[in-house]
Amino acid sequence: MAERLSKAVAAAERQPAPRRTRNKPEERHREFVRKAIELFAEVGFEAGTRELAQRLGVTQPLLYRYFPSKDDLITAVYREIYVNRWKPQWREGLLDETQPIRDRIIAFYEDYTRTIFTPEWLRIYLFAGLRGVDINHRYAATVEAEVLRPITLATRKSFGLGDGPPAAEEIELFWTLQGGIFYYGVREIVYRFPMAVDRSTMIRNAVDTFLEGVGSVLRRLAESPETAD
Numbered sequence: 001m002a003e004r005l006s007k008a009v010a011a012a013e014r015q016p017a018p019r020r021t022r023n024k025p026e027e028r029h030r031e032f033v034r035k036a037i038e039l040f041a042e043v044g045f046e047a048g049t050r051e052l053a054q055r056l057g058v059t060q061p062l063l064y065r066y067f068p069s070k071d072d073l074i075t076a077v078y079r080e081i082y083v084n085r086w087k088p089q090w091r092e093g094l095l096d097e098t099q100p101i102r103d104r105i106i107a108f109y110e111d112y113t114r115t116i117f118t119p120e121w122l123r124i125y126l127f128a129g130l131r132g133v134d135i136n137h138r139y140a141a142t143v144e145a146e147v148l149r150p151i152t153l154a155t156r157k158s159f160g161l162g163d164g165p166p167a168a169e170e171i172e173l174f175w176t177l178q179g180g181i182f183y184y185g186v187r188e189i190v191y192r193f194p195m196a197v198d199r200s201t202m203i204r205n206a207v208d209t210f211l212e213g214v215g216s217v218l219r220r221l222a223e224s225p226e227t228a229d
Contacts, residue, residue: 081124109181152166
């Protein structure tokens with residue numbers, strides 16, 4: 001019995017060790033970005049490539065093969081979280097004149113908040129602002145061009161005020177609507193406040209309140225020769 005056991009152990013030791021499967025470069029790239037998103041959402045942009053490499057269980061030189069600098073890594077995170085989640089149909093819906101302006105804006109914010117009201121989206125955005133990372137500037141430029149200008153134009157037309165290029169003061173009105181809805185998400189997702197009003201009700205009330213008052217301001221701006229583009 002002992003002899004048979006000894007032979008079995010010896011045979012097992014002669015067997016080649018199972019080969020570790022190696023991730024394809026694109027799979028490893030996605031994994032690195034995913035872990036970077038988790039890290040930045042948790043601790044902010046103070047975290048560096050050394051800490052990320054430790055979390056991934058890889059060496060820093062290997063990480064640098066995929067991302068030569070921390071800025072390259074941040075760009076990849078921005079693309080994954082902000083660019084890839086952006087929906088071109090948001091702009092199309094806002095400009096769809098077959099629907100009432102109220103319905104268009106509410107439908108947009110319903111879908112938009114489903115997209116951005118996540119811990120990684122909001123926390124990374126706030127951390128980026130605190131550290132001066134240019135994620136905020138890039139994203140705000142997209143929001144203004146693809147959301148706020150179309151909303152401004154569509155709302156002005158709904159009040160019969162023409163369809164010329166929106167002025168800066170007009171666009172700023174719609175930043176107040178955008179900012180209020182955004183801050184609801186910060187309170188709900190980041191601060192984890194108990195929200196007495198559900199999200200859909202908040203959006204409807206915010207849009208109704210805004211549309212109730214914005215018409216008179218837009219008319220005043222349309223009549224003012226000092227309103228600049």
